[in-house]
Amino acid sequence: MRKASVPVEEAVNREITRRIRDFYPGGRKLKYQSPKPWEPNTSFVNCYDGPKENVGYHSDQLTYLGPRAVIGSLSLGVAREFRVRKILAEDDEHRKDDGSLADAQGQISIHLPHNSLLIMHAEMQEEWKHSIAPALAIDPHPLAGNRRLNITYRCYKANLHPNFTPKCECGVPTVLRCATRRKESRGRYMWMCHTNYVPGEKGCGYFQWAEFDDDGDPPWAAKAKAMVKTQQEAKPHNGKDAD
Numbered sequence: 001m002r003k004a005s006v007p008v009e010e011a012v013n014r015e016i017t018r019r020i021r022d023f024y025p026g027g028r029k030l031k032y033q034s035p036k037p038w039e040p041n042t043s044f045v046n047c048y049d050g051p052k053e054n055v056g057y058h059s060d061q062l063t064y065l066g067p068r069a070v071i072g073s074l075s076l077g078v079a080r081e082f083r084v085r086k087i088l089a090e091d092d093e094h095r096k097d098d099g100s101l102a103d104a105q106g107q108i109s110i111h112l113p114h115n116s117l118l119i120m121h122a123e124m125q126e127e128w129k130h131s132i133a134p135a136l137a138i139d140p141h142p143l144a145g146n147r148r149l150n151i152t153y154r155c156y157k158a159n160l161h162p163n164f165t166p167k168c169e170c171g172v173p174t175v176l177r178c179a180t181r182r183k184e185s186r187g188r189y190m191w192m193c194h195t196n197y198v199p200g201e202k203g204c205g206y207f208q209w210a211e212f213d214d215d216g217d218p219p220w221a222a223k224a225k226a227m228v229k230t231q232q233e234a235k236p237h238n239g240k241d242a243d
């Protein structure tokens, strides 16, 4: 996982630069996107054992990643299908008479063969949902058999550690979400009670709009940086001290 993170980091940074240059308005990074090179410090592994195992449509949690997060996603083993669809506001004009949004949401399928890298760029989690569809049939892989392994590389921001983010009335660190439902608030970020998202549990209903500067850092970024630096300096040295 660590070994692969090196070529993944290089490829992702190369593609971020290319995307900004060739596709973003004015050749500039998006508002709230980090201007710094992408450095993954966290990864998650998923194993899909057999064709039926899947993950439904979702966007990834932004709580520790912050706005406009980039995620590198490595596929190993059995080839599977990654699907993406656009998130539309509930009041979007695309809604059909029967209330469905299916047509406008579209659906794009991306084939993910063994050893491929998919990059979820800065607009992905806020504007799109993604899933791994169940497969009707799969071609077994010589090493992995019926399994597909997926490693997502992510960059957790030190200033979004729960030591710094707002806590709700339950006393628990809140989660960061992006508003998608209503046109007027679409694209704004909010801190919300985490328990609201635990099935069967009622949270305290805590809600606060989240503010970020142009580079996606929260208002407490300078304080957080100073505290992280102090903690690092206070840590005992790992190497041997000189005699």
Ligand SMILES: O=C(O)CCC(=O)C(=O)O
Pocket (backbone or CB within 6 Å): 044, 046, 055, 060, 073, 082, 130, 131, 132, 150, 152
């Ligand atoms: O398996 C994949 O390619 C996607 C996994 C995923 O969406 C996730 O871990 O959030």
Ligand SMILES: [Fe+2]
Pocket (backbone or CB within 6 Å): 058, 059, 060, 130
């Ligand atoms: Fe995901």
